[in-house]
Amino acid sequence: MDDILYPPDSDLDLSFTSCTSAATATTFPSSSSARSSLARSSLNLSFNESRLSSTTTSTSTTVPNSHARPHRKSDPHWSAIKAATTLSSDGTLHLRHLKLLRHLGSGNLGRVFLCRLRDNDHANFALKVVDKDSLTTKKLSHVQTEAQILSSLDHPFLPTLYAHIEVSHYTCLLIDYCPNGDLHSLLRKQPGYRLPLQSVRFYVSEILVALEYLHALGFVYRDLKPENILIREDGHIMLSDFDLCFNADVFPKLEKRTHVRKVGSRKSRKEVVTEFVAEPTTAFSRSCVGTHEYLAPELISGNGHGNGVDWWALGVLVYELLYGTTPFKGGSKECTLRNIASTRGVKFHHVAAEEEEGMAEARDLIEKLLVKDPRKRLGCAGGATDIKRHPFFDGIRWPLIRACRPPEVRGLAVKRSKQGHVSHVASPKRRLWWLKGLHYFMMRRNNKGSKHSLNPNPNYHCYCVSTKVRKCA
Numbered sequence: 245m246d247d248i249l250y251p252p253d254s255d256l257d258l259s260f261t262s263c264t265s266a267a268t269a270t271t272f273p274s275s276s277s278a279r280s281s282l283a284r285s286s287l288n289l290s291f292n293e294s295r296l297s298s299t300t301t302s303t304s305t306t307v308p309n310s311h312a313r314p315h316r317k318s319d320p321h322w323s324a325i326k327a328a329t330t331l332s333s334d335g336t337l338h339l340r341h342l343k344l345l346r347h348l349g350s351g352n353l354g355r356v357f358l359c360r361l362r363d364n365d366h367a368n369f370a371l372k373v374v375d376k377d378s379l380t381t382k383k384l385s386h387v388q389t390e391a392q393i394l395s396s397l398d399h400p401f402l403p404t405l406y407a408h409i410e411v412s413h414y415t416c417l418l419i420d421y422c423p424n425g426d427l428h429s430l431l432r433k434q435p436g437y438r439l440p441l442q443s444v445r446f447y448v449s450e451i452l453v454a455l456e457y458l459h460a461l462g463f464v465y466r467d468l469k470p471e472n473i474l475i476r477e478d479g480h481i482m483l484s485d486f487d488l489c490f491n492a493d494v495f496p497k498l499e500k501r502t503h504v505r506k507v508g509s510r511k512s513r514k515e516v517v518t519e520f521v522a523e524p525t526t527a528f529s530r531s532c533v534g535t536h537e538y539l540a541p542e543l544i545s546g547n548g549h550g551n552g553v554d555w556w557a558l559g560v561l562v563y564e565l566l567y568g569t570t571p572f573k574g575g576s577k578e579c580t581l582r583n584i585a586s587t588r589g590v591k592f593h594h595v596a597a598e599e600e601e602g603m604a605e606a607r608d609l610i611e612k613l614l615v616k617d618p619r620k621r622l623g624c625a626g627g628a629t630d631i632k633r634h635p636f637f638d639g640i641r642w643p644l645i646r647a648c649r650p651p652e653v654r655g656l657a658v659k660r661s662k663q664g665h666v667s668h669v670a671s672p673k674r675r676l677w678w679l680k681g682l683h684y685f686m687m688r689r690n691n692k693g694s695k696h697s698l699n700p701n702p703n704y705h706c707y708c709v710s711t712k713v714r715k716c717a
């Protein structure tokens with residue numbers, strides 16, 4: 245077992261940081277070590293080792309209210325935090341309540357540690373420690389952006405912020421720990437650096453749902469890449485790293501659209517459906533941020549960009565997961581950027597799995613996402629709803645995706661819980677019971693003539709959309 249590093253009794257003594265080098269030396273199998281050598285770093289941030297000293301001047305602690313987070317309210321992590329804070333003199337969480345187990349990795353802004361509560365060995369957390377004194381004003385604003393965005397999230401595929409602790413010149417963010425590392429490291433363990441199509445479909449579906457939620461809140465993510473997609477203990481994904489996000493206005497609306505639906509093998513029928521669209525289509529930023537292989541052409545040109553950069557990056561991601569490389573990669577960074585900015589369309593390398601069922605649909609999806617003109621790119625107008633309808637995702641039951649069994653992938657140790665939602669919903673009897681209940685509920689709502697009834701709409705979240713303008717870019 246690793247050495248346990250106890251933060252001091254008082255937050256004013258940051259001696260836990262002096263153990264950092266020991267913790268750094270501890271090997272951590274999946275994400276961190278592989279990532280530090282292989283990962284592509286974000287463009288506008290240069291690596292700067294966090295300097296952790298022991299001078300402290302002030303302390304402030306915040307624990308977000310668990311009741312405001314319906315998805316996580318019954319999570320054992322919250323119960324553990326609640327138990328710790330109940331015993332705390334001021335009812336909030338402090339660094340002294342935590343014990344650090346090991347160093348998970350370092351990013352451009354800070355270091356991330358695996359930690360637990362002192363009196364509870366059952367719940368793991370990740371603690372991101374940022375030394376504000378070592379950062380430039382620009383990077384400081386990224387830390388604030390990240391903390392602000394984390395505090396407004398409540399989604400199964402995004403991190404929960406359990407506590408935001410400000411101690412002297414340190415900002416500490418306590419979030420979910422993902423023991424399975426990131427998709428980048430997982431990809432490196434696969435033959436040809438490629439994942440099977442079924443696994444790609446699963447991961448991309450979850451990422452799409454996470455992006456849909458972020459966009460509904462007005463956040464354009466701007467840093468989608470395998471390194472930022474962490475895998476939870478149960479095999480589901482968690483998007484991380486929100487420091488490059490920018491926030492824009494979003495005006496959710498219900499739109500009527502006509503769809504042609506296949507009925508049987510030959511016939512098709514036109515139907516009008518009402519769909520929920522919450523996409524920050526008026527989002528606009530000029531800052532060139534992101535990771536070069538994932539940059540959209542409009543980001544490179546510097547003429548301004550919006551939500552479309554995330555849908556472009558989604559196309560690059562699907563390509564990389566299936567083909568083991570990114571679509572515009574050149575011999576150097578400059579060459580890659582030139583390829584992206586050129587009028588050259590996407591070319592597909594030949595891979596052994598080319599004839600695998602679903603590859604034609606995958607290629608079509610990639611082509612539609614990698615359209616250089618953002619006005620013509622899939623997703624830019626109708627958001628995730630348009631992308632979800634692409635044949636690549638046929639068979640995905642969007643409302644139940646969180647309950648789907650994650651794929652078994654080489655190098656991934658997924659913990660399957662007997663009581664957990666995965667096996668529960670996987671049982672046909674229980675699923676039938678659940679679907680009947682859902683059907684009954686929808687019928688009742690429709691009978692009441694509610695104007696909010698969304699017939700075959702694949703969206704299922706009741707989004708809480710911020711109307712505040714908070715421009716972070």
Ligand SMILES: Nc1ncnc2c1ncn2[C@@H]1O[C@H](COP(=O)(O)OP(=O)(O)OP(=O)(O)O)[C@@H](O)[C@H]1O
Binds near residue numbers: 279350419423
């Ligand atoms: N919740 C987590 N669970 C497990 N590992 C994590 C978690 N968060 C971060 N890590 C690991 O810690 C390392 C650094 O984290 P992170 O990328 O968030 O820092 P950062 O300063 O924001 O980096 P960036 O340069 O991407 O902005 C990464 O290797 C990542 O895999």
